[in-house]
Amino acid sequence: MKALLLFLLLLALPAQAELKPRWELGMGVAAATLPDYRGSDEANEMLLPFPYAAYRFDWLKADRNGVRATLFDSDKVELNLSAGATPPVKSKNNQARQGMSDLKPMIEFGPSLDFKLWQSDNQDTRLDLRLPARAAFELREGMHYSGWLFSPRLNLDFLNVGLPEGWRVGLVTGPTFQDKHLNAYFYSVDEQYARADRPAYSASGGYTGWQFLGAVSRKFGKTWVGAYARWDTLKGAAFEDSPLVRRKTYFTAGIGVTWTLAQSSEMVEVGDD
Template sequence: MNRSPAYVLGLCLAALPVTAMAQEQTTLPKFEAGLGGGGGWLPDYPAAGQNHLRGLVVPYVIYRGEILRSDDQGVRGRFYNSDSIGLDLSFSGAFPSSSDNNRARQGMPDLDWQGEVGPSFRLTLWRDQEIPQRLNLELPVRAVFSTDLSSVHYRGLTASPELAYERLGLGRTGSRLRVGLGPVFATGRLMDYFYRVDPEYARPDRPAYDAQAGYLGTKLQFSYRMPLTERLSVVAGGRIESFHGAANDDSPLFRNEWNTSVALGFSWSLYRSEARVNSTSSPFD
């Protein structure tokens, strides 16, 4: 998803010290816990006309199980994984956004906490084991839910195929560079959540509008994680989003054909279990 709080959360996950020393280790702690944080200058929602500074600090847990894993790639149920193909059940989320702070949405309901779950298919198109680096085609499809902490609402589906380049050890042992490019598509219910204007919220400069399913936009994003110590990592990231030709570019809430995000994050591992697991033969996993 393209929501800015989710991007900050993604930066926090990207900073987790999962493979920071994996190239030297044969085993890793099975369980880790610590603190992750991040912040940045981020758009309020896809095609928003305003950016705001946002930040958060959250506890995190890393669990390196055979099937269930939580790490810098999110919370995943690994159904199948090889050097060339992967199939995960992946989870993600986003934090709320207040409409009072956005001129286009003033007087409308806030955007609530959001969660996502669904399968993600990975096909490795090219790999170089010596550097190491790889090029993936990733195909996640997720159901989106929102909650105000008193009720939960289904908001539709997203599909976001992405061509992703990853490289380890660039500039420093244990570092990880990721660059991804791809479109985002969404069902009508999710488009309504961002772009629909019900008649009771219409005004002269914001007519009523009913959103439609289809193309949401295209994102180019990157992140670079660098371990400072065995327990402390930092990450920097950015995202450029184009909404030219989007299905709902005539919505009164559609304010900008370009969005730009920049963010910084960190992770600090406070606890590492004595129980160990063998590190995988693939340095990316």
């Protein structure tokens, strides 16, 4: 689910200024192969239909790029909203977690301070530094705070580079860090759940691995299509020795399509979506 959110919120890449409708409504579908959790050796194929809505204020935009607010007058720095999610896991269906408590669905949200480091003269290539910090909440009879994470990212975007006109390519890489509470939720093993092949384990906070993501997207009229591939390594992670970590490197991929079904007649200039 987190990979799908990265795909849906970050895949539409910055472009040159253009006119777009003030608002859009539509629908979409995304499909991906995802591990039960980072470090799991079991994966599931997910098909996720979703509504699509975009609204573009002069100072606030909500669309496929996520939610972005212009809170200060600078073309080099943006304060955006970062979001993520983790799907539920039934422990009876996961060999490493059998007999343990189920993992509940989790959502993450928080600010992201983004810096434009470099842009080509024709604006076809752009390098950004993104600094998202998010709080995580377990969805269990309400929202329960589960910890925080920080995932600095270098984001390199290309428009019309070595591809037919209209295609956009993005490369994203960076480490992730999580506090002890969040790592413990996924990787600690309490004494009551310990067994011969799953000793008790207490996870600590800190570095939690490195990710590389590549994505392509294009819009055909009112239809948007995209695909992504991500490589994730947990080598050196604070919880690397947890008995729940069965795989330290893995690869995921997904595709998505959205259709705009209605839009406003009013057009506004948009320079970064």
